[in-house]
Amino acid sequence: MTVPAPPARRRPTAVGRVLPLLLLVALLAPMALLFVQTWRSTSDDRELADRERLGVEYLRALAPVTHALADAQSAAVAARPVNSAALTRAVEAAASVDARIGDELRTEERWAGLRAKIEALSARGPADPEAAFTAYGEAADLLLALHNKVRETSGLVRDPRPDSFFLQHAARGLSEGVVAAGRLADLAVLADRRPAADRNRTTAEIAALRVAVLTPAGDLVTDLRAAVDNSESADLGPSVLTPLDTYQRAIEALAAHSASTGRDIAVSEIVGARVDAQSAARQLQPVLLDELDALLVERLDELSLDRWLAVAAGVLAILLWAALGAMWLAAARRSTRETEHEHDGAVGPEDTPWQPAAIGGAEPRELQPTGAGRGPGSTQWGPADAAH
Template sequence: MTLPAERSPDRRMSGLLPRLLLAVTLLVPTLVLSVQAWRGTDEKAAFAERERAGVEYLRALGQITLALVDAQSAAVAGQPVPRDALNRAVAEGGTVDARLGTELRTHERWAGVRAKIESLSDRSHTYPEATYTAYTEATDLLLALYAKVRDTSGLVRDPDPDSYQLQDSAGEELPESIVAAGRLADLAVLAPARPRAELVRTAGELSNARAEVLDPAHDLVTNLQLAVDSTDSGTLGGNLLGELDAYQQAVEALGAAATLGTGNPTTDDALPDPAAVAAARVVVHTAAAALSATVLTEIDQLLEARVDGLGTARLVTVAAGVALFLIGHAPLLVFLVAAGRRRGSAAPPAPGAGPSGAAGDPAPAGRAGAVARHWPGGTPEPPGPGHPTPANTTPAPKQWEHSGAAR
């Protein structure tokens, strides 16, 4: 029985080539989708990390704001300025800017704020109005730096409702309310010393300053309530609501203390009590400091959880890409494995073996599978014992030996 010939290399390659083309066709879109998903996840993680840098910068600015407003109130009132607390806050702000300023592009603005604050120590407090103006310029620069940090860190573009409302509260409403509370208390101190001809103007400034305290505080309460209502965090509401109530009550007390009297605006009776306003301002700053620390901590925790979730998403992307690769290339892998097994089972014949695989045993030839042995001259061997005459054949004539005795 004749064995089938082994498949030629050309035929094997002709079967492998379409499978390779199919594998490449499936591999390209799989790689493109996986790379795009990875890049998208990586960009979101980098964005969240930059936001966390902004939160850290805002925390340093919050300390500077509280120390600067305290120094302003003391300077306007003619009291000793607590320069140590302000110097420590500025030094800490410089450290943070040195580390994060390049990423957040705040070096130039921070240099201007720092120079303005340091120049306040050389200014004489003999003229309270000039002192008030100088500190107002410094706090304006500081509030502008808040806006810069929120913009370059991406906090103002945060995609989640809860963290967006929190950053808006900590980076805008709270600083504005703290600065406005300080200015309101300072105006209450300056008002009695102004000429009577300026009392009407002073009353208008006090009314505006009071509104600048209450309006951001109202927005702050609204934002934080929205954040609590929209968050998935189980701790945000419990951590914020108590401090938010304390802050709201402090602001309302300050607004009540700074309310103008109902008398003639040209008399001192219409002006608020400077001591009561100053005391209420201290309570507002204490409540605002506690609330700001809590809000910034909550933002950072939300961002950290987002970064961790994106790290998990990256792993899922890799796993999905590998799974798609294996599924799409399963036919090629099966083909290659089967081809390897066929090559392994087709062992080469032993040296000297015939086509039948037995060493030294030539393969049978002819129609019946028998091989006729011939004499060296080509004459068939005569039949004899053990060599029967094949069917349908005539015995060969007997050959006489040629000898010299027989003729």
């Protein structure tokens, strides 16, 4: 009886061995690419937010300089003693900030020129009110240029969020409004002293400064309204409402009082409106910068959370890939062992086929016909050495 041989196991081909590994690599590659892109994106956003916070810090240091310079200009134009101590303190505080972060914001050169100009004015200011108006105006122009430089190099002008973008733009309009309001009030004081021959020139200058005051004030209201509408902060609206209303009323009064011409200009009312506007700006400006900084801090927290989520997803992907790789490696090793076992147990052509042994241990003898039969043509088989 023939026993059928078991079917031979089909050995995996080279493609079958490599294909799972290629699939694992193909699974890991897009995950790694996604992780790298997410990490780079969050890193860029964090770097921008950090630089914007430096810009906010610098603008916060320039705010007292702006107000002190406007006060000094008004005093010099009105022939009153200039409060040099307040201006000096503001300049020194801003200088310490510039020494710390000015190199990163690339403001050192502009700040050095502005500081030299202010110190020259404080040391020996112009005796002529007209010359003082011009000299302080040049310093104020340098100061506003420094404001714009800080906003540009810090990235505030490129802020991607609507609420923070409009807040930084509102801070710019507020600084420009303070400078313009001071110039308008000081020009009104000068107009009262100018000769009648300069009446037309004075009227044109006052009209231009009136526009310079109203334009940033209108932009400020628009920017703050847009910031409140696009912000999720519940504190932004109430915190800016009161000082904004005070500032807006003072600016409107300043523009209304300056609408008269010549010697009919209400100088005292203009000066009073300018003082009210600057007082409201002193309250409003830190609120704007504080809210802007709070939004940037909140954004940094969100980016940190996104980064940790990306790291967790990357670790999970690596663990999954390692588990799949271990399973593939174990399957490959098991297949190799089974193949080697089949090779060791295979029957070669030199092996002797199995035969049953005789009963009692004796070798079986060959049977041959005995020649004796019971009938004609019959043959009887028996041992070869049996007697005939």
